[in-house]
Amino acid sequence: MKKIKDRGAKKWTAMMLTEHTAMLRQWPETDMNKEQKPKLDESQIREFEETIHYAMAFAYPIRLRCWIEGLIEEKAGRIHRLDEVGRWIYLKDGDDALARIRFADIIGVEIVNS
Template sequence: MIRDRGNKKWVSLMLPEHVKMLKDMSVDLKRRDKPILDEYQIQEFEERLKYAQKFKLPVEFSIYEHGFIKEIVGRIIKMDSLEKKIKIKAINDNIEYVDFNQITNVQIKD
């Protein structure tokens, strides 16, 4: 049985630009299209957000950013319906602003 090092053997012969390009390609392959939400899902998200804000409950947001889904958990400080933005105080005490159009899922945490 032949045991070689696979790609490690060839990486030393590659230019740094090629290695960077291969890493970028692997990141691009993991990108996803933005999920399409119907109006019932959007209405459900709005109801959950209002409920969580009223009772000061923590909320887990799934947010679409540049082809990836990012998770943020925190409490809603303010919802701006004109700008369609939500101000959140995350668990790590950072203040985050979320555009409502970026939200793909909302779950109330207990």
């Protein structure tokens, strides 16, 4: 009877690329940085809407703080268009790239002094 020579755990290590192991090490860190969405009252929301309309009317650059899937991101640019029915803001940044942002995701609005 011929004995089978098994490589043991070595045969499975070849399936893990260095990118995979790096991503697995970073994975718990990204989940730990997630935050709960801040609660906004109606006066804050009204103030955000007024600032957004003012910035659009006079073509001022604006900075939006957005809560997206547990992470807070800042987006800056000029408002290209508002979709009030779908509640979306189309923001054009310095590279003329359009970003689509939901009104519900906005947690801060600021007009940027240029």
